[in-house]
Amino acid sequence: MSQQGPQRFATRCIHAGQAPDPTTGAIMTPVYLTSTFVQASPGVVKDGYDYARSRNPTRTALESNLASLEGGKHGFAFASGLASMDCVLHLLTSGDHVVLCDDVYGGSFRQLDKVFRHHGVTCTRVDMTDLAATERAFMPRTRLVWIETPTNPMLKVVDVAAVAGLARARGASAGWTWGGAAGRTAEPGKTGGTRSPIVVVDNTFASPRLQNPLALGADVTMHSCTKYIGGHSDLVGGALVCNDEELADRLRFLQNAVGAVMSPMDCFLLLRSTKTLHVRMERHSANAMEIARWLTTHPKVERVVYPGLESHPQHALAKRQMSAFGGMITATLRGGLPEARRFLERVHLFALAESLGGVESLIEHPAIMTHASVPAANRAALGISDGLVRLSVGIEDVADLIGDLERALG
Ligand SMILES: *Cc1c(COP(=O)(O)O)cnc(C)c1O
Numbered sequence: 570m571s572q573q574g575p576q577r578f579a580t581r582c583i584h585a586g587q588a589p590d591p592t593t594g595a596i597m598t599p600v601y602l603t604s605t606f607v608q609a610s611p612g613v614v615k616d617g618y619d620y621a622r623s624r625n626p627t628r629t630a631l632e633s634n635l636a637s638l639e640g641g642k643h644g645f646a647f648a649s650g651l652a653s654m655d656c657v658l659h660l661l662t663s664g665d666h667v668v669l670c671d672d673v674y675g676g677s678f679r680q681l682d683k684v685f686r687h688h689g690v691t692c693t694r695v696d697m698t699d700l701a702a703t704e705r706a707f708m709p710r711t712r713l714v715w716i717e718t719p720t721n722p723m724l725k726v727v728d729v730a731a732v733a734g735l736a737r738a739r740g741a742s743a744g745w746t747w748g749g750a751a752g753r754t755a756e757p758g759k760t761g762g763t764r765s766p767i768v769v770v771d772n773t774f775a776s777p778r779l780q781n782p783l784a785l786g787a788d789v790t791m792h793s794c795t796k797y798i799g800g801h802s803d804l805v806g807g808a809l810v811c812n813d814e815e816l817a818d819r820l821r822f823l824q825n826a827v828g829a830v831m832s833p834m835d836c837f838l839l840l841r842s843t844k845t846l847h848v849r850m851e852r853h854s855a856n857a858m859e860i861a862r863w864l865t866t867h868p869k870v871e872r873v874v875y876p877g878l879e880s881h882p883q884h885a886l887a888k889r890q891m892s893a894f895g896g897m898i899t900a901t902l903r904g905g906l907p908e909a910r911r912f913l914e915r916v917h918l919f920a921l922a923e924s925l926g927g928v929e930s931l932i933e934h935p936a937i938m939t940h941a942s943v944p945a946a947n948r949a950a951l952g953i954s955d956g957l958v959r960l961s962v963g964i965e966d967v968a969d970l971i972g973d974l975e976r977a978l979g
Contacts, residue, residue, distance in 0.1 A: 578638070578778065579847045586633030587840065598630045600837040623825045627833040631840050632808075635798070638777040638843065639790045641810035643817035645824050646836060650773065650793025651676050652829035653807030655684075657769055657789060659823045661712055663689030668706045668766075669715035670697045672723055672951050674793075675942055677715070677771065697727040698883060704735050707766070711739070716787070717771040718780075719887070722899050722935045722959040723952055724874050726883035729770055729890065733786030736766040767816070773797070773926075778850035779891045783812055789820075794831075796926030797896075800842045800849050804835045849928065849964055853896030856970060857962040861898050863971050869908070869978050871956065874899040896962040897925060899935075902978075906955040909934060913958065915977035918969060925961035930970055932960050 576584070587598050603625075606618040618624050628646050636644030647653040654677055661667070667681060671694040681692045695706040697716060714736050718727040741764050769789040770782035776797040782790045792798055794806035811817055824830060831839075854877070861875035873880075876887035877894030887894060902908045913921050919932040923939050933939060935953050943953070962970065 581634075581637045582847050583844045585637035586630045586635075598627055598837065598840055600833050601626045602833055621833070622828055622830055625830075625833050625836070627836040627840075628831060631831070631836040631843075634840060634843055635777075635792070635808050636810050638846070639772070639783055639810040640777075640781045641783050641790065641812050642814075643811050643820070645809045645820055646794070646831035646839075647807040647809070647824070648829045648831055649805045650674075650771075650791070650795060650807035651680055653791050653793075653809050654680055654771075655829065656820060656823050656827060657713070657767075657791065657809060658685050658690065659827060660767065660819060661685070661690050664710055665690050665712040666708045666710045667692040667713045667715055668703065668711055669694055670717050670720055670725075670727060671695055672720045672725065673715065673717045674721055674771065674773075675940060677717070679942070681715075696725075697732055698725050700728070700731055700735065703732060707735070707739060711766050714766050714768045715771070716768065716782075717774070718890075719774045719876055719895065719897065721774065721897075722940065722957070724774075724876055724881070724897060724899055726876055726881075726887045726890065728883075728886055729768075729782050729785040729787055733768045733788075736768045737786075739765050741765055774897055775891055775895055776846060776850050776926075778847050779854070779893050779895055783810065785890065788813060788816060794839055794842075795924065797850065797853070798842060798846065798926075799839060800846065800926060800928055801838075802924065802927035802929065804838050806831050806835050806839060850895070851893065852964040853962060854893035856964065856967045857896045857898055857960075858894065859967050860960070860962055860970060860974070864898070864900050864974070867975075867978060869903055870900055871903045872901040898960040898962060900958055900960070901954060902956045902958065904956065906936075909956050909958055912977050916973055917977070918965065918973040919960065919977075925959075927961070928964045930961060930963035930965060932958060935959050 589596050590599055604621045608614050632644035632646050669692055693706045695702050697703050716727050716732055768787045769791055770787040772782055772790045773793040773796050790810045792808045794808050858877045861873050861878055864870045864873045875898045913934055916932055919930045922931045923933055935957055936955050940953055
């Protein structure tokens with residue numbers, strides 16, 4: 570029976586945005602290492618390609634692939650995850666306000682707190698698992714809501730549909746035109762919409778295989794492609810996906826005007842990566858589930874946080890919102906820092922390193938490594954203790970991974 574309607578996720582991973590090269594029949598999208606494109610007559614360009622910061626065919630293929638995977642119409646690829654965040658935050662002007670999760674990725678908070686604050690954009694951090702507190706965090710000029718779910722490293726799960734509902738309930742903020750003056754907008758005379766706060770979800774930890782924020786009511790999905798989308802720890806990149814045409818116009822304008830685009834070579838590598846995204850995420854999730862259950866039975870482990878465990882405070886929500894629970898596990902060891910340090914020095918297969926989302930397993934100590942810049946009092950409030958370790962479970966044989974942890978804990 571021929572398939573009706575849109576293709577399934579696995580098929581889109583491999584084919585979306587890509588067709589055999591029309592000039593040669595090459596099945597793989599070529600890497601267009603070119604800065605410019607020849608015009609037939611002034612202003613007459615082929616397929617919209619005039620200069621490679623604005624558009625590049627390898628990037629176009631990746632951008633449509635990622636858009637398809639997130640169930641969106643428009644994709645944008647950037648030089649890093651934080652460059653994609655920078656693009657979104659350029660929708661704002663001085664005096665605007667952002668509501669964001671209390672344990673967002675450290676670099677995301679740094680960008681708001683140490684860069685955009687100087688441009689007059691303020692923010693309020695809130696525990697978004699508490700909807701009443703989230704609602705109270707809105708201010709008259711809240712223009713953007715930044716959600717991360719699951720969070721890092723405490724793996725809190727935020728109800729995207731509920732928070733998006735809070736943003737919509739604020740209604741259109743009178744007079745808001747993104748980017749401010751009309752002269753700075755994508756097209757002269759087009760000043761952008763008057764609208765309720767834009768809801769952005771950093772979907773890095775889940776990947777599009779496990780969670781699609783646009784379908785839950787978000788306006789924009791953001792990714793650090795460095796992590797699961799890339800999956801091989803060999804590049805740094807970022808992406809945005811949205812559906813709204815006006816928002817897409819403005820983001821396209823900003824992507825080109827600010828210029829932190831992804832290189833064609835990285836786009837090519839990511840097109841390889843997304844071909845296996847579905848298979849990788851399924852294995853990451855299966856391995857992590859088994860390891861999380863095993864860790865709960867170990868006498869040296871005090872607490873295991875994994876959205877797939879019934880003991881996780883938002884387990885029911887995670888089940889509703891995600892199709893599987895991903896590869897990230899956080900665990901607290903008995904014995905505090907000395908035990909954690911001993912354990913981290915003794916693991917062998919789990920590499921002691923920052924970052925996450927690759928096919929190889931990594932492990933790290935948030936208090937000393939990824940979250941060292943978070944003040945000790947904030948770390949304590951979030952539950953990031955000295956005995957806490959974070960695992961990025963890879964797709965190796967799970968028996969070898971458990972063997973490694975067992976030996977190191979022993
Ligand atoms: C790594 C990461 C980022 C930043 O992405 P880069 O590609 O390092 O710029 C943002 N959010 C989350 C959740 C991340 O893990």
